[in-house]
Structure formats: structure tokens, C-alpha cells
Amino acid sequence: MSDTIIRVNGLGKRYRIARADLSRTFVEAVADAATWPVRRWRQGKDVESKRYGAFWACRNVSFEVKKGEVVGVIGRNGAGKSTLLKLLSRITEPTEGEAEIRGRVGSLLEVGTGFHPELSGRENIFLNGAILGMPKAEIARKFDEIVAFSDVEKFLDTPVKRYSSGMYTRLAFAVAAHLEPEVLIVDEVLAVGDAQFQKKCLGKMGDVAKQGRTILFVSHNMAAVQGLCNRGVVLKAGGVVFDGSSEDAVAHYLAGSTEGGEHDRPGHFDLSRHENHYRRVIFKSPLDQAICSFNTSMRAIESVKRGDIERLTLQIPRIPLLPGSYWIDLQVVQVQGKDSPIIDYVDRAAPLQVVAADVFGTGYSLTSRDGLVYMDGQWDLKPLDAA
Amino acid sequence: MTDQALESHVETVTTPAATPSPAPKASGGSGASGGTSGSGAGLVTRIRASAGWQAVDLSEMWRYRELLIHMAMRDIKIRYKQTVLGASWAVIQPLMTMLVFSQLFSMLMPERKPTVGNIPYSVSTFCALLGWQLFAGAITQASGSLVQNQSLITKIYFPRLIVPCASILVPLADFGVGFCVLLLLMLVNGVVPGVAVLALPLFILLAVLCAMAVGLWLCALNALYRDFRYITPFIVQAGMFITPVVYTYQSIEGKLTDWQKQLYCLNPLMGVVEGFRWSLLGTAQPPWLMMLPGTIVVLLLLVSGTYFFRRVERTIADVV
Numbered sequence: 018m019s020d021t022i023i024r025v026n027g028l029g030k031r032y033r034i035a036r037a038d039l040s041r042t043f044v045e046a047v048a049d050a051a052t053w054p055v056r057r058w059r060q061g062k063d064v065e066s067k068r069y070g071a072f073w074a075c076r077n078v079s080f081e082v083k084k085g086e087v088v089g090v091i092g093r094n095g096a097g098k099s100t101l102l103k104l105l106s107r108i109t110e111p112t113e114g115e116a117e118i119r120g121r122v123g124s125l126l127e128v129g130t131g132f133h134p135e136l137s138g139r140e141n142i143f144l145n146g147a148i149l150g151m152p153k154a155e156i157a158r159k160f161d162e163i164v165a166f167s168d169v170e171k172f173l174d175t176p177v178k179r180y181s182s183g184m185y186t187r188l189a190f191a192v193a194a195h196l197e198p199e200v201l202i203v204d205e206v207l208a209v210g211d212a213q214f215q216k217k218c219l220g221k222m223g224d225v226a227k228q229g230r231t232i233l234f235v236s237h238n239m240a241a242v243q244g245l246c247n248r249g250v251v252l253k254a255g256g257v258v259f260d261g262s263s264e265d266a267v268a269h270y271l272a273g274s275t276e277g278g279e280h281d282r283p284g285h286f287d288l289s290r291h292e293n294h295y296r297r298v299i300f301k302s303p304l305d306q307a308i309c310s311f312n313t314s315m316r317a318i319e320s321v322k323r324g325d326i327e328r329l330t331l332q333i334p335r336i337p338l339l340p341g342s343y344w345i346d347l348q349v350v351q352v353q354g355k356d357s358p359i360i361d362y363v364d365r366a367a368p369l370q371v372v373a374a375d376v377f378g379t380g381y382s383l384t385s386r387d388g389l390v391y392m393d394g395q396w397d398l399k400p401l402d403a404a
Numbered sequence: 405m406t407d408q409a410l411e412s413h414v415e416t417v418t419t420p421a422a423t424p425s426p427a428p429k430a431s432g433g434s435g436a437s438g439g440t441s442g443s444g445a446g447l448v449t450r451i452r453a454s455a456g457w458q459a460v461d462l463s464e465m466w467r468y469r470e471l472l473i474h475m476a477m478r479d480i481k482i483r484y485k486q487t488v489l490g491a492s493w494a495v496i497q498p499l500m501t502m503l504v505f506s507q508l509f510s511m512l513m514p515e516r517k518p519t520v521g522n523i524p525y526s527v528s529t530f531c532a533l534l535g536w537q538l539f540a541g542a543i544t545q546a547s548g549s550l551v552q553n554q555s556l557i558t559k560i561y562f563p564r565l566i567v568p569c570a571s572i573l574v575p576l577a578d579f580g581v582g583f584c585v586l587l588l589l590m591l592v593n594g595v596v597p598g599v600a601v602l603a604l605p606l607f608i609l610l611a612v613l614c615a616m617a618v619g620l621w622l623c624a625l626n627a628l629y630r631d632f633r634y635i636t637p638f639i640v641q642a643g644m645f646i647t648p649v650v651y652t653y654q655s656i657e658g659k660l661t662d663w664q665k666q667l668y669c670l671n672p673l674m675g676v677v678e679g680f681r682w683s684l685l686g687t688a689q690p691p692w693l694m695m696l697p698g699t700i701v702v703l704l705l706l707v708s709g710t711y712f713f714r715r716v717e718r719t720i721a722d723v724v
Binding site for chain 2: 046111114131
């Protein structure tokens with residue numbers, strides 16, 4: 018039972034930052050190779066590192082995963098999550114360290130890898146299945162199940178380029194969800210589709226976990242990590258900073274992210290250049306979901322004019338939030354047709370702590386378990402008439 | 405945690421941790437996949453930086469053979485999608501080339517067109533063109549293959565060698581179509597192949613090996629330096645003239661000096677094309693000795709190509 022399925026030992030991956038070597042031409046490469054001995058002789062050993070700044074996307078990462086464990090890997094952008102997954106799914110080789118995985122590995126770094134727009138849904142199921150490592154017989158056996166899961170029976174013989182993006186995603190996930198490897202490596206794939214489909218995907222992952230398979234799950238969705246995983250690993254700046262239960266990991270991540278908040282960031286944007294914009298304040302839950310937002314175009318407050326220095330105040334008489342720690346984000350958004358590009362965005366500009374209190378005067382104090390938002394409501398208890 | 409559905413998953417997740425895992429049973433009982441999963445249980449993947457030059461892992465290639473077939477089928481299926489003439493393009497190209505050169509040579513040298521024996525020039529040339537196009541099509545497909553499959557390479561692991569190999573299989577489908585037309589052409593002109601036709605598979609294999617040797621180098625280099633996107637069409641264009649496709653080796657043999665001959669026979673495609681003529685058209689034996697250097701060149705390119713490819717493969721996802 019306690020056998021180790023994944024053993025990661027001092028894994029590290031270095032990238033060169035000044036990646037001029039990649040876009041260079043063949044002639045330059047040949048010239049470089051020809052002059053290399055000369056340069057080496059002149060500059061000593063560290064020719065390479067002098068020419069290119071080294072950047073360790075992850076380094077000294079070590080952990081072990083036992084059979085049946087569902088491990089959530091969390092961390093902010095650039096913490097090395099994706100690099101770690103790329104190394105473990107063998108997409109690229111590590112620079113140092115090693116890892117060992119026992120059993121068939123299925124990695125899902127993207128939904129619909131290898132889908133070809135010209136091929137029909139049916140053909141893509143087989144192609145995608147093969148790419149994900151499913152034998153043909155296995156796909157054939159699960160075909161009906163996959164189709165039922167995806168809800169696209171009617172369009173099976175239509176090229177997927179004519180699919181809506183929702184249909185495309187559903188079909189792609191349906192194939193992936195029927196993978197049966199001993200070890201599953203998943204990256205953010207749940208961030209697709211509508212809420213109902215997401216729930217279905219989470220349910221499917223839960224089923225997979227129940228079968229005793231080992232899952233490594235990278236996500237920004239803290240709710241999903243807490244719900245699915247029984248262990249959490251927090252990465253920061255390419256290294257493991259926390260390894261424990263998923264609840265503790267999420268808590269550690271959220272606590273750590275207070276430091277990452279940009280409290281007083283000076284704006285360097287000339288807003289008067291963006292004629293039509295509005296400013297927006299967003300309240301976010303501890304799990305980074307927007308709960309509610311205010312924007313200046315709601316109240317028809319004018320855009321900033323050239324040369325103006327203003328103070329914009331938002332007054333909220335009552336904040337109906339239940340106890341917990343929340344975040345306030347600030348945005349300046351360009352008004353531009355359907356997709357309004359964000360001009361400036363201060364993520365987690367300020368924390369907001371709501372503390373528990375006995376608001377009803379009944380001795381019951383609200384906690385974060387009661388939800389996020391307080392709503393007025395009246396209970397009424399009457400005996401039912403026998404009429 | 406605010407979601408009812410999520411809360412239920414917490415329970416489902418914790419169950420296997422508490423009870424002995426039913427996993428081995430589950431994977432064993434999964435029908436057809438049982439074999440793979442069963443052997444997969446003993447499978448250990450080691451991930452570490454590899455050093456030096458690596459040979460091709462043939463057993464791994466064998467495990468991924470289904471993917472190879474799927475990828476080749478994908479490329480064949482989409483090749484003539486949304487075209488009106490479809491697979492007839494596989495015939496139209498060599499047919500047009502053959503007609504153009506027939507016309508050209510009947511104007512330049514109406515008496516002695518460069519053909520073999522008493523075979524009509526058109527048949528001899530079409531026959532050679534089939535072999536040449538198999539090679540040309542394959543290296544064109546292969547050279548762009550890694551770049552084209554970029555999205556796949558950066559998202560999932562499989563032996564990268566699958567990609568150029570699959571793309572080399574695609575022109576074989578075209579070859580099949582063209583071959584039927586050649587048979588028709590031979591029938592009309594009363595050309596009957598002799599026993600030598602049994603050697604044809606060998607020459608097809610040689611053509612594929614040539615394409616593989618050149619294609620592996622080109623696709624790996626193309627992934628690193630896009631310059632090779634421009635070099636491939638040039639190789640195809642120039643190669644057709646330094647290979648006896650629209651003429652025969654016989655017809656130029658007397659005009660070459662010794663060192664020119666030596667240089668000429670380094671081209672492995674000469675063997676392919678002359679071999680095609682010999683085995684299909686039942687003409688005199690090809691210059692066997694002249695074909696040897698080219699074949700050695702192919703083997704050298706092939707071996708070095710696979711090693712080079714393996715070297716590039718390691719970090720291909722970072723650079724492609």
C-alpha cells in the first residue's frame with residue numbers, strides 16, 4: 018500500500034534567458050561553433066553562462082508520491098508548476114536531478130492535444146486517444162462511453178473545425194477523461210467549459226482517484242485542489258516551500274500570497290490616452306473567485322482627462338460578506354466593443370478580513386463554513402393546518 | 405468547500421487512502437488494455453538528463469507503433485481534404501512532369517530520346533518519376549514535420565522519431581496511386597516486366613531509407629533553424645536534375661569524365677531510379693557498381709541522422 022509511485026529527487030531545469038540562440042540563423046550558429054574554441058580560450062570556462070543568463074524554472078525539487086495519493090501542486094504564476102509537469106511527463110529533459118515513475122503515465126497538459134480540425138469527431142477520438150497512449154482496442158471499447166460523456170453524438174462525422182468551442186472542449190475532455198493510466202498528470206484542464214461541465218470533469222477526476230490511481234494535479238483553482246486532493250505541494254520560485262495536507266497547503270499558499278499583493282503600486286499609465294475607460298473594484302473570495310464588483314460606468318463617472326489628478330472614492334454602506342479573508346482587485350478597463358481589454362490591473366491590491374461575530378444575538382456566529390455572502394432572510398415556523 | 409458536489413468528492417478521495425487499494429484489480433480487469441496495463445505495472449520511467457549520443461530505442465518505437473499508424477493515417481486523410489480532384493493529384497503531378505519532358509526531348513533530340521532499350525520515353529520517365537517523387541514527397545513532408553507538430557511536441561511525450569517516420573509513410577499512399585497508373589501505362593504500351601520485378605520492393609525500401617536519411621537531418625535542423633525550410637525545395641529541385649529521372653544514366657555516361665562519374669554516383673537516388681526502371685521495365689541490368697557508393701552514403705546519413713535527431717529530441721520542446 019505504501020509503495021512509492023513517483024519519486025522526485027533534486028529535479029531542476031535551467032533555461033537560458035537571452036534566447037537569441039534560438040532565433041539565430043544557421044550561418045550564425047556555424048560561425049559560433051567555429052569561433053567557440055577561441056572564445057573559450059579567451060574567456061575561460063564560463064563562456065555559456067556569460068553569454069546567456071541562466072534561469073532555473075525549477076530547482077532542487079524533491080518529493081515522493083505514494084500509490085493512490087492525489088497531490089495538488091499549487092503556486093503563483095512562474096513558480097515552476099508547468100515546468101515540473103513538463104519534466105515529469107517527459108516533454109523536456111531536466112538539467113539536473115532525477116525522477117522515477119512506476120506504472121503507465123498519462124499526462125494531460127492541455128485538452129485536445131493533437132486534435133486535427135479537418136478530421137471528424139469520430140476520427141479525432143481515435144487519434145487523440147492514440148496520442149494520449151490508449152491502445153486502439155481500449156478506445157473502441159470505451160467509444161460509446163466517450164461519446165455519451167461529450168454530448169456530441171449528432172456531430173460525430175462533422176469535422177471538428179465546425180464545432181462550437183464548447184463542443185470541441187467537451188469532446189476533447191471526454192477522451193482524456195477515459196484514460197486509465199496508473200499515474201495521471203493533469204494541468205489546469207478544468208479551467209475550460211461551462212460550470213456544469215466543470216463539475217462533471219471534477220466528478221470524473223474524483224472517480225479516477227477513487228480507483229486508487231495516483232494523480233498529480235496542478236491548478237489555480239483552490240476549491241478544486243481542496244476538493245480533490247488529499248495532499249498539497251506549494252511551489253515558490255522553482256522550489257517546494259510546503260508539503261502537507263491539501264487544506265494546509267491551500268492555507269499556506271493563501272497566506273503566502275499576502276506578501277505577493279501589490280499594495281501601493283504607482284500607476285505609470287497615461288489614462289487620458291485611452292479615451293473611453295472605466296475603473297473597477299473587484300471583491301474576490303479567498304479562492305480567487307470574483308464575488309462582486311463595482312465599476313465607474315455603472316454610475317456614469319467620467320473618464321480621466323489629461324492632466325487631472327483625482328481621488329476616486331467608493332463608499333459601501335454595508336459589506337454583506339461572511340467571515341473570511343478576501344481580496345480587493347483594482348482595474349482600469351478600456352471600453353471597446355465586446356471584449357474590453359484591461360489597461361491596468363492591480364491584483365490583490367488590498368486584503369479584507371471579515372471576522373466572526375454573533376450578528377444575530379443568538380449565540381451563533383457565522384464562519385466561513387456558512388458561505389461567502391450574507392443575505393437577509395426570515396424564518397417562520399407555524400403548525401400545518403389539517404385542512 | 406462551498407459547493408455540495410465538491411464536498412462529496414472529498415469523501416471519494418479519502419476512501420482509497422483508508423482501504424487497501426483495488427487498483428491492480430481494476431487495471432487488470434480493464435479488458436483489452438489489460439495487457440498493456442499489466443506490463444505497465446512493471447514499467448518504470450526514469451527521468452534524468454541524458455548525456456552524449458543516444459541510439460534509437462527500438463522497443464519504445466515498437467510500443468508506440470499504433471501512434472505511428474494513426475499519425476500517418478491522419479496526414480493521409482487530410483492531404484486531399486477540401487480539394488476537388490482529391491487523390492488524383494498524386495497522379496497529375498508526375499503525369500504533367502512526364503508530358504513536359506516528353507515534349508521537350510522530342511524537340512531537342514527527336515531521334516534518340518534518353519530512354520532505356522526500346523521502351524517509350526514516356527513510360528521510362530514516368531517509372532523513374534514515381535521513385536523520385538516518393539523520395540521528394542517524403543523529404544518535403546518530413547522536413548516540416550517537427551515544426552508542424554509543434555503543439556503536440558510541447559504538450560505530450562512520445563518518441564519524437566514517430567513524427568518524421570509517419571510523414572515519410574504519407575507519400576507511400578501517393579506512390580500506390582501512381583503505381584496503378586504506371587501499370588496502366590505499361591499495359592497500353594505493351595511493356596511487360598520480367599522476373600526482376602521481384603526486386604522492386606528492395607528499391608522502394610531504398611527510396612524510403614534515402615528519404616529517411618535526408619528527412620531526419622532536415623527535420624531536426626529545421627526545428628532548430630528555420631533556414632532549412634528554404635533548403636528543402638532547393639534539394640528537391642536540383643536533385644531531380646542530378647538524378648537520372650528525365651534522362652537515363654546510360655544516356656549521359658559517355659559524356660562524364662572519371663571524377664564527374666565518381667561524384668555522380670554518390671547520389672543514392674541514382675540507384676533508386678535506375679533500379680525502378682530495371683525491375684519494372686525489364687531492361688538491361690543497371691550499373692550495380694555505380695549504385696554502391698550512393699547506398700553507403702545513405703546508410704551513413706541514416707545512422708548519423710538518427711543520432712543527431714536523438715540529440716535534438718531531448719530539448720526539442722524548448723526550442724521548436
